[in-house]
Amino acid sequence: MMRPELTSDIPEWNAGNLPPDTCCRAGILADLNAGWRTVRPVVDAERCKGCYKCYLHCPDGTIGMDSGKASVDYNFCKGCGICARICPFDCITMEAEE
């Protein structure tokens, strides 16, 4: 998972306000999901506009941006569904864990 860089491809409206991290720096999160998550967010990359809203709102900082598309780190995602609710383009769906 790639972390976003503060470059000119970030929308003008938040270029100066985008935090380098949403929660903790990579490598700090210590508690791997131990199998209790019942649903997981699945990003439709075709529809993702790269707006960073899910990235900014994920309480666990488990969403990164990969080539302008949201990417979830399932090792740490707790399945709360906030990202799916906040996405303005409805391109994240919560799907049952198998």
Ligand code: SF4
């Ligand atoms: S379901 Fe919750 S923890 Fe998982 S990526 Fe979305 S907002 Fe983050």
Ligand code: SF4
């Ligand atoms: S909120 Fe939706 S459109 Fe925006 S980056 Fe996340 S998945 Fe993509």
